[in-house]
Amino acid sequence: MRTKNYNIRTAGQANIPVLGLGTWQSTGQDCVDVVKKALEMGYEHIDTAQAYGNEKEVGEGIKQSGVARDKFFLTTKIFPDDMKFEPEKLKAAAKKSLKDLDVEYVDLLLLHWPDDRVPLSETIPALCELQKQGLTRHIGVSNFNIDHIIEAKKYADVPIVVNQVEFHPFIKQDTLQAFLNNHHILLEAYSPLARGDVFDNDIIKEIADKHNVTPAQISLAWILSDKHRVAIPKTSNPDHLQGNLDAVGVELSAEELEKIGSLASSNGRKIEHPDYSPEWDD
Numbered sequence: 001m002r003t004k005n006y007n008i009r010t011a012g013q014a015n016i017p018v019l020g021l022g023t024w025q026s027t028g029q030d031c032v033d034v035v036k037k038a039l040e041m042g043y044e045h046i047d048t049a050q051a052y053g054n055e056k057e058v059g060e061g062i063k064q065s066g067v068a069r070d071k072f073f074l075t076t077k078i079f080p081d082d083m084k085f086e087p088e089k090l091k092a093a094a095k096k097s098l099k100d101l102d103v104e105y106v107d108l109l110l111l112h113w114p115d116d117r118v119p120l121s122e123t124i125p126a127l128c129e130l131q132k133q134g135l136t137r138h139i140g141v142s143n144f145n146i147d148h149i150i151e152a153k154k155y156a157d158v159p160i161v162v163n164q165v166e167f168h169p170f171i172k173q174d175t176l177q178a179f180l181n182n183h184h185i186l187l188e189a190y191s192p193l194a195r196g197d198v199f200d201n202d203i204i205k206e207i208a209d210k211h212n213v214t215p216a217q218i219s220l221a222w223i224l225s226d227k228h229r230v231a232i233p234k235t236s237n238p239d240h241l242q243g244n245l246d247a248v249g250v251e252l253s254a255e256e257l258e259k260i261g262s263l264a265s266s267n268g269r270k271i272e273h274p275d276y277s278p279e280w281d282d
Ligand SMILES: NC(=O)c1ccc[n+]([C@@H]2O[C@H](COP(=O)([O-])OP(=O)(O)OC[C@H]3O[C@@H](n4cnc5c(N)ncnc54)[C@H](OP(=O)(O)O)[C@@H]3O)[C@@H](O)[C@H]2O)c1
Pocket: 021, 022, 023, 024, 025, 047, 048, 112, 142, 143, 164, 165, 189, 190, 191, 192, 193, 194, 195, 196, 214, 216, 232, 233, 234, 235, 236, 237, 240, 241, 243, 244
């Protein structure tokens, strides 16, 4: 990793830069360009997934940036589609990701969604084996509820370092967060800008004006005010990259943190989840 002090969160042996670039819906040349620019300007963390269909473009952006592989944290995810969670298919899928990304390893390999068709007793050991083989430095999960994580941990002989879930000011994840904290698993916030909804909230706008920053930065600063979280805002717009990264330096008062924290309604999910989503904790 570069030693630039833009904050690292640690879980297991993983040191994860707190703010990464999300790439869902970044496609084609825009994806290549934004990944390249992000790495050039100092982003140290990129998030992609097989399901995003952009691993080749992410890989091309990495290559064009000229930034060495060991200088940034790279995550991809395996989708349950086509029973890829079957151990052998899962391993083949991981290898295909590395090939498309044109890298020797990723830093974090996630199961993108739980999949009741294939038991975690099969998929988690396969994931652990990929880590031991060096294809990924660390493993984690995404969209897992507490029960899934309890089950997954039974079969993991390496740490599960992350659960990547929806998180932003309009959703409560208190129960899940407390559980993850107890188990030294970071909450990785996806859709941290509520896909743009934070821009229209009066309280967030008012606090942003006071700090002379953007609502995006306030949402990210609020998420990152808790040392057990990382965030991966997506942008395909190079003009938004620097501001999002600079959110790491925005400090909110206790009163502001509480005001933003009170925006969430219980179970107030903002993002449409697929019908195979699990029962969420609240
Ligand atoms: N594990 C999962 O199941 C899962 C699910 C969803 C997402 N994710 C990951 O999380 C990442 C982020 O989540 P997301 O894409 O759902 O939503 P998000 O990051 O909350 O919001 C992205 C939206 O905000 C806009 N935006 C970003 N920065 C901005 C800025 N500074 N000013 C104005 N607009 C800005 C983007 O448009 P522009 O591109 O025009 O800037 C885009 O429309 C994804 O890309 C993906 O990597 C994971």
